[in-house]
Amino acid sequence: MMEIGDQEIEIASERGGVRSALHSVDGPPSGSILAGVVMVGGGDGGLDGPAESLYPTLGNDLAGVGIATLRVDFRVHQFPGDVEEGVADVLTGVRYLIEQGVERLGVLGHSFGGAVVIESAAEEPAIRSVVTLATQTAGAQRVAELAPVPLLLVHGLDDVRLTPDCSRMLYRLAGEPKRLELLDGATHSLRQRREDVRELVRRWFVETLG
Numbered sequence: 001m002m003e004i005g006d007q008e009i010e011i012a013s014e015r016g017g018v019r020s021a022l023h024s025v026d027g028p029p030s031g032s033i034l035a036g037v038v039m040v041g042g043g044d045g046g047l048d049g050p051a052e053s054l055y056p057t058l059g060n061d062l063a064g065v066g067i068a069t070l071r072v073d074f075r076v077h078q079f080p081g082d083v084e085e086g087v088a089d090v091l092t093g094v095r096y097l098i099e100q101g102v103e104r105l106g107v108l109g110h111s112f113g114g115a116v117v118i119e120s121a122a123e124e125p126a127i128r129s130v131v132t133l134a135t136q137t138a139g140a141q142r143v144a145e146l147a148p149v150p151l152l153l154v155h156g157l158d159d160v161r162l163t164p165d166c167s168r169m170l171y172r173l174a175g176e177p178k179r180l181e182l183l184d185g186a187t188h189s190l191r192q193r194r195e196d197v198r199e200l201v202r203r204w205f206v207e208t209l210g
Contacts, residue, residue, distance in 0.1 A: 006059060006071075008047075013092040015085070019073040020093060021047050023059035024100075025066050035209040036068040036102035037129075038093040042111035043081035045074040050110045050133060051194040058108075061202045067106075067209060070097055074113075083139030086116035087123065094124055104128050104209045108201065111162060111188065114153075115139035118170070121146050129208035131201055134159055134188050137166045147175025150208045154197055156186025179204075 007024070010017040039055045041048070049055030049071070059069040072093040076085045094105055106129035109117035114135025121127040122142035131152045143151070151174050155167035164182050171180040181200055186193040 006056065011092050011096050013088065015088055016075050018075060018089050018092045019047070020096075021056075021059075021071040023056075023063050023069040023071075025063045025068050034068070034100075034102045035066065035104040035106070035205075036070065036097040036100075037062060037106040037108055037205055037209070038090055038097065038117075039069060039071045039108045040074065040086065040090060040110070040113035040116060042113055043074075043077065043079050045077045047071040047073050050188075051190045051197055054190075054194060054198060055108075057198060058201060061198065062205060065202075065206055065210070067205055068097065068100075068102060080138070081112040081116075083112075083115055083119055086113065087119045090116055090120040091124055094120070094126060098126060106131070106205050106209050108133070108205075110134060110190075112136055112139075118143050118146065118151075121149055129205060131204055132167070132170075133190060133197065133201075134162055135166055135170065136162050137169055140170055143170045143174045148177065150204075151178045152181070152200070152204045153179070154181045154183065154190070154200060156183050156188065156190050156193065158184075158186055158192075159188045161188040 107117035114132030
């Protein structure tokens with residue numbers, strides 16, 4: 001799903017091309033710091049994210065406040081996912097945004113992608129903000145290394161694929177600053193609380209990257 005302002009691109013990497021969709025913004029006034037967010041989905045990849053194509057909508061929302069977004073599709077789609085390969089894709093996207101002049105970076109990942117963005121932030125100091133949606137715990141063991149990078153974990157209380165205990169556990173392991181949001185009535189896709197998730201993520205990135 002492409003929105004107005006999105007440009008689908010392929011970013012070259014040593015492991016192969018990484019399919020992405022860039023939602024850019026106009027350059028900031030002199031002296032400002034450019035901000036950007038890399039978004040990834042679950043193990044089945046894609047560019048749209050959970051909750052009925054949440055990511056293109058967030059791309060529009062964040063562009064409206066001067067934050068560029070890059071939606072990244074994993075090169076490898078498999079279950080269980082390969083976290084190392086996923087991290088390579090996220091870091092390819094991060095480095096692409098840095099080359100475009102972005103200085104403050106956030107990452108957002110759903111399900112398998114939640115572990116991927118946690119591991120990516122543990123490796124890349126340019127990442128200043130992390131959001132996970134219905135994350136898995138496998139591959140996210142370095143969550144304690146993120147502090148003082150702000151971490152937001154969002155999970156549906158009706159998630160039976162990856163129970164909310166996954167986010168609860170990572171929250172306990174993480175250092176400050178951190179926030180845990182558990183949403184009544186939301187399953188793994190979070191579609192039942194789409195607008196709440198949209199606003200939570202938008203505000204988080206505005207506050208932590210703005």
